[in-house]
Amino acid sequence: MSYYRPLVQHGENRPEGALPLISGALWFTEVEVLDRGAPPRIMPAGLLPEEVRHRLTARRATIAGLDMTQPQIMGILNVTPDSFSDGGQHDNVAAACEAALQMVADGASIIDVGGESTRPGAELVPEEEEIRRTAPVIEAIRARSEVPISIDTRKAVVLAEALEAGASLTNDVSGFTFDPALAPLTAQAGVPACIMHAQGDPATMQDDPTYENVLLDVYDFLSDQIDRLEAIGVVREQIVVDPGIGFGKTLDHNLTLLRNLSLFHGLGCPILLGVSRKGFIGKLGHEPDAAARAPGSIAVGLAAIGQGVQFLRVHDVAETAQAVRLWQAVR
Template sequence: MTEYYRPIPVFDVARPSEAFPLAGGWTWFDRVELMRRGAPPRIVPARDLPKEVLMRLSEPRGALPGLGVQHPRIMGILNVTPDSFSDGGLHDAPAAALAHAREMAKEADIIDIGGESTRPGAKDVPVDLEIHRTAPVIAAMRATGISTPVSIDTRKASVAQAALDAGADMVNDVSGLGFDAGLAPLVAERGVPLCIMHSVATPATMQDDPTYEDVLLDVYDFLSERVEIAVSAGIPRQWILVDPGIGFGKTLAHNLALLARISLFHGLGCPILLGVSRKRMIGSIGRAAEARERAPGSVAAALAAVAQGTQILRVHDVAQTAQALRLFMAVNSGIVPEEKK
């Protein structure tokens, strides 16, 4: 029977000598929740874990493009689409997109640009149109001196290739390598990082009665399988990020189950990326009907994930998240983060 090991993170200045660093980062653990399918979880001392498991949970993660992940990083969202759920139409004009990118670059560590909405019910966008929306904006960012690393949010190899040619630094695939067989070989050939997200279907159908045997373990197994596919394609594990896909083929209960134990995904040996910003669950629990009113709830969810060692936060509200994160890290660690240069 497969065993799953979830480190129980602690974010406190009083750290016992026998504790281990979680993913080489800012939290630590000395206990682990041992889980098996069909059995109640057990709490076991971290020191009793198999050596290879303990190493996978505690060793530092690989760097992103020009960035270490020994402290949390912010990925700003730049949707150059007319129909994204939160900000569709605000930045689809090239000048507006460039202006927003410049503003986010003041605080964001990465800018994630997408030309196809993946909101529930969204339809596929033709490849040529998706390239037309994204590649020129990336090229303009580079031409005007915006040096912040750029991620291309796409499921399609042709779109990713055009974006990388224009100056992008990594690929963020919401299909988890399930849409275009050419994407993994392209990423391997170009030698760039890849984010693999969990999703059960296309955006058009993903919310049609999603069901799981055990959402936490099912998502873990999916991501574990897709990471191995990426590694087999020639992408080094240290250049792979994983995203549990909050809101993608999941109910509110599923989302909460994933967030409550998101530290399980450290067992994959990859940095964890979380995209929960302004999503429906934030509005439902936070009682904010309009997506643009969900910044406080989005920040709360993000900080809860940071307390479990999540390394990258994909957010709409970059400045608000950055301010909250600086205070959260300073109060819990006693260390004031350096100003972004």
């Protein structure tokens, strides 16, 4: 099996034969062809197989009412006591709701509510506690705003309560491998789904992550999970993929995925990237304080949207929104 990574470029003067990346402003004239056990090679985009060409160039459908031809900012709202950089900051419904509304005012187009920390070493949170943390917050936000809300959960019972409270999207860091009831419920509810790749459970995922080929292994996992969700009724056009930076990956694994993000357009789905304030940014940026990692987070985010990534999941919404506006103006 061959994999095709578009070598993404930008500019108004496109050469003859350039193909638009997902019908947007970015384009490509060549692809890198990747095969297991063989060296990479460069191929003209015009020689792409028709199905691959369609997936790389077709316009993406709206997700939760959001335009996929523009970068979208997902604001992180952790209602947990132990998340790695903002645990305990939104420990009551009123504070969490105000934080969400401020993120919307600052430029977030979707809010991601999570009640279970998935930082390295985190322990499982009981379903009842996760519901207690998340459902009232989602209900409070929905009472004051129409902003789309995603529920960051691995559990079907938590999703059911979140949907009842007004959530619009399922975001599962286990890639729908933790709770077998979550995917069928997502299909039954008819809401979009975000499939994230993770190797192992949060409690152990950073112990010794290993891959045969991290880029292609993550791609294959996401492809298989898309097929699984499609088979039970989730429409491919309503599936988002996330390579899961930092979830069972070393620094080198993370960098390999970030350098090659455009490969994942071949799945035919929008791409979400969550790198905000993560440990590798602190290591490379020489910043031990997670709350001070906005500059590094933004740098990686801008590089990602330069490869056509549609969603940036971030803590620092106002700063990211300003950077994206300038990126768009310059590009």
